[in-house]
Amino acid sequence: AMEDVSAKFVSQKISRTRWRPLPAAALQPPDIFATGSWDNEDNRISIWSASDLGNAGLNGEYHGEPHLLCDIQHNGDVMDMQFLDQERIVVASSTGTVTIFRHHQNNQTLSANHRWEKAHYHVDQDTSCGGAACTGVVCNNPEIVTVGEDGRINLFRADQKDAVRTIDNADSSTLHAVTFLRTTEILTVNSIGQLKIWDLRQQRNEPSQIFSLAGDRVPLHCVDRHPNQQHIVATGGQDGMLSIWDIRQGTMPVSLLNAHEAEMWEVHFHPSDPDHLFTCSEDGSLWHWDTSTNVSEKPSFLHQGGRSTAYLSHSTINQSVVSAWLSNDPTKDRMEITNLIPNQTLSVNSLDVLGPCLVYGTDAEAIYVNRQLFA
Amino acid sequence: TSVPPQVVPGADSSARQLCFAWGPAEVLVCETLFGRAGGSRSRCLAGAAARALTDSVAGTEDGVPSSSCVFVVRRDQDIYIQTLRKLFNESHAIFMGLQRSEEELAGKSRKAQLVQVSKNYRSVIRACMEDMHQAAVSTRDPALQGQYSTQVSILSAMELIWNLCEILFVEAATAGPLLLRLLDWVRLHVCDVDSMVREVLSSESPSKHKLFWNVVDVFVLQGRMDEARHLLSKEASANPTSMNMYKILDDLMKKMPVPSLSNTQTLTELELKWQHWHEECQRYLQDGTFASSPHMESICKILLGDENAILEKKELMTTWYHFLVTRLLYSHPTVKPMELRFYAQSSMDLFLGGESSPEPLDMILMAAFEFEMHQVIKECSIVLSNWWFVAHLTDLLDHCKLLQSHNLYFGSNMREFLLLEYASGLFSHHSLWQLGVDYFDHCPEYGRVYLELHIERIPLSTEQKALKVLRICEQRQMHEQVRSICKIMAMKALRNNRLGSALSWSIRAKDAAFATLISDRFLKDYCERGCFSDLDLIDNLGPSMLLSDRLTFLGKYREFHRLYGEKRFPEAARLLLTLMTAHIAPCSFWMTLLTDALPLLEQKEVIFSAEQTYELMRCLEDLTAGNPDKQKFQDDDVETTKVEMLRLALARNLARVIVKEGTVEGS
Secondary structure, X not given: OHHHEEEEEOOOOEEXXXXXXXXXXXXXXXXXXXXXXXXXXXXXXXXXXXXXXXHOOOOOOOOOOOEXXXXXXXXXOEEEEEEOOOOEEEEEEOOOOEEEEEEEOOOOEEEEEEEEOOOOEOOOOOOOOOEOOEEEEEEEOOEEEEEEOOOOEEEEEOOOOOOOEEEOOOOXXXXXXXXXXXXXXXXXXXXXXXXXXXXXXOOOOOOOEEEEOOOOOOOEEEEEEOOOOOOEEEEEEOOOEEEEEEOOOOOOOOEEEEOOOOOEEEEEEOOOOOOEEEEEEOOOOEEEEEOOOOHHHOOOHHHHOHHHHHHOOHHHHHHHHHHHHHOOOOOOOOOEEEEOOOOOOOOEEEEEEEOOEEEEEEOOOEEEEEOOOOO | OOOOOEOOOOOOOOOOOEEEEEOOOEEEEEEOOOOOOOOOOOOOEOOOOOXXXXXXXXXXXXXXXXXXXXXXXXXXXXXXXXXXXXXXXXXXXXXXXXXXXXXXXXXXXHHHHHHHHHHHHHHHHHHHHHHHHHHHHHOOOHHHHHHHHHHHHHHHHHHHHHHHHHHHHHOOOOOOHHHHXXXXXXXXXXXXXXXXXXXXXXXXXXXXXOOHHHHHHHHHHOOOHHHHHHHHHHHHHHOHHHHHXXXXXXXXXXXXXXXXXXXXXXXXXXXXXXXXXXXXXXXXXXXXXXXXXXXXHHHHHHHOOOHXXXXXXXXXXXXXXXXHHHHHHHHOXXXXXXXXHHHHHHHHHHHHOOOOOOOHHHHHHHHXXXXXXXXXXXXXXXXXXXXXXXHHHHHHHHHOOOOOOOEOOOOOEHHHHHHHHHHHHHHHOOOOHHHHHHHHHOOOOOHHHHHHHHHOXXXXXXXXXXXXXXXXXXXXXXXXXXXXXXXXXXXXXXHOOOHHHHHHHHHHOOOHHHHHXXXXXXXXXXXXXXXXXXXXXXXXXXXXXXXXXXXXXXXXXXXXXXXXXXXXXXXXXXXXXXXXXXXXXXXXXXXXXXXXXXXHHOOOOOOOOHHHHHHHHHHHHHHHHHOOOHHHHHHOHHHHHHHHHHHHHHHHHHHHHHHHHHHHHHO
């Protein structure tokens, strides 16, 4: 419900919002999140607390808007951002630089921990200009993979000064986003509608597989992989289309779903409840895609998500979940979709979901936190 | 009203003449080479809309002595205040809601809707004021503190004016409710006495406090009867001797008839009751009931609307408009909107008493009481250092259908004029330009032109930003701008040697000429290096291949290489020949194509048919004969050798194929 959403105007356009990951055995919902800004003369990385504990109500429920814990100046637009662990955030800049910031929780400060200057660049890395925007970053501690407008893929390790591996000219068009498929394989999407798999163990500087949209080659802007079933991949395109791919078969998407009217900037499966998927767009909407509506057909363990599925036979899973996302004809009774932001006019650039909590940021210079997503 | 001249600090107008140029939201001012000339001409910048304040020194101008500077004079300096960005963003959402709102809603519900919009605007102003106040309290820098405090008082003045306009124009309160609204207005905005009230109420024994009677007076002056009676009851219990007197005053205060918001009593009924009550007060005053207590006597006089008694409490009212409302409360509770102007003028005169002259804020409020909406907006435009206020207020009044008769003699109407100014200011800001787009959209006459001019000036620092700008243009069918943005991005990519990106930008703009240019670069690279770059793109051109002939050729030529690589020689040969005979390949590339045919001609298997071989020969002869650079072929040894080799290969192939075809046909 909308009344569970708290908003804060922050006087800077928000390009990224990310929950801090929860410790392994955490019982509480997430509380701390990071934001990055873009298109300001002075861009910032900020750490926020979603629950204003100072204003906790009598019944212990949370009140009020998110409040700022600390922030730090960032050179260039924040293009992408990912927590490496509980304390460190990797930030991709429009200047081509990739920075690890550390959040010191004892005294609430941020500091630059490590920096790869101009990890992405045009023509010559050493010239004073010539940095190319780093458009995407993904972490699997200690590994960090970045992609950029220069079509380059970098593999870093948090503890190493130089890149472990660089694939120059990996893509002739702009790479817009990257995610891990498995520990040694990554997925990238580019501006000519292609989804590529790269195996980082192989020395060949070419993708191991290329998938592609048919027809007009609409640019793809974001990608996410199903947390439990790695062959299911979701991407979002310039026309706002959500594409679901089964990378085990074919070279084209299994289904194309239309809800947004402009660029889809981010797509995220819910990490522990992957029947739910969230997308946000330049058109100012944020859609919740829910395939769990047909509860009667499904074993209840799926709602708990996580490991329990591993003990069940594959056939059970295939019958239920696979039909949910990979069904060729996702009719309306199988998927329920809801716009969580009616009447918004400016772009929702970023969202992140964790547990029952959603955080998103907009070009209208506001951040929103919804703490009861499934209420 | 004449516009006060604006001095540009740092520009020495006494030594040199200044010149200036108007920009969309800024004025450039610079010193000229001319010395003092022309006598008494004004050297200050003064124009109808130039509420200018110098922002920064931009730099020196070429060819002018180094002491000369170019000044960037911004016409909307508040745009740059960080805390106000909240105001701009939140009010943008309200503005958009208002534009979307149902015009069809009739009468009361429409009015309620508009009043709600007005209240939303005000609550945003108040929220901003609180933030600004917090900032002022928490900073240690005195200069910054001063700045914040100034902003707080500007915001508070804006809210004061807006609230009055809401009562008088948007809600258009009628006699009766009008007074109640004005009382609320005064209670909300006269905050100078609040701390005194708090101090007295929180003291151990309020009635013993030296400011006790002041607080009672404040309550009476603001018509807060219940609070005043509550305080008085404390004093009464402490003074049993004057108990009777208290009872009488308390009774008078309790019985005072007030207008009601509901329709249960008519104005005539109210006036009758009020007359009766007034006479009762008069009686008690005349028979000296309160003679032993000057405090209570003065309160009774106030209840009777005695101007001198009220004026004695000047300090407790602090402003003339408080005095006006108190006076109305106790003398003319059923005042009609159109009568306000007389009371307002005389209240101001009485209150200021010739000691001080009215300030701009007073003039604005006076104009509102006089129902001179036009004047209110004009004065606000001159006094306030932002366009936000007048643009949004005027838009709201326009939606109330109050401004139709006010067409400007230039350009479009006033609403549009002010919105254009405000949005231009937003566009001059590094980050706020996105908000400006929607404002331009709702300016029917010039919005489109303004948007077109402004959007082209947005710096395209990243592809992501370019995509956002592009989306704005595409949604509005601004084809010219779409082309221009894509071209800029394609050029950038080309400069960075990103041919693939460059091509996808020109495909997006459907820019055939540029696609041709890039295709040529690809082909040139191929000729130089002998292999294709960016195969992932060229192999996936799809239907976009048809955008330009050269792009089609590039795609097809690459297809030839793939067929050749896959050893599908007959198909490759057929395609190669078609590229020339169907004139898909540019003439300059024919030599390369013919050279590509060489290995096919040398294959063990005969690949080209006799007919195809003749066609190849004709292509070669066309090329060597018809080429105006014929000279070049003869001079260039390599080229000559190549031609000779081709002729030889073709002749041999012809020989082989005649034998083969003859054999096949014969058998």
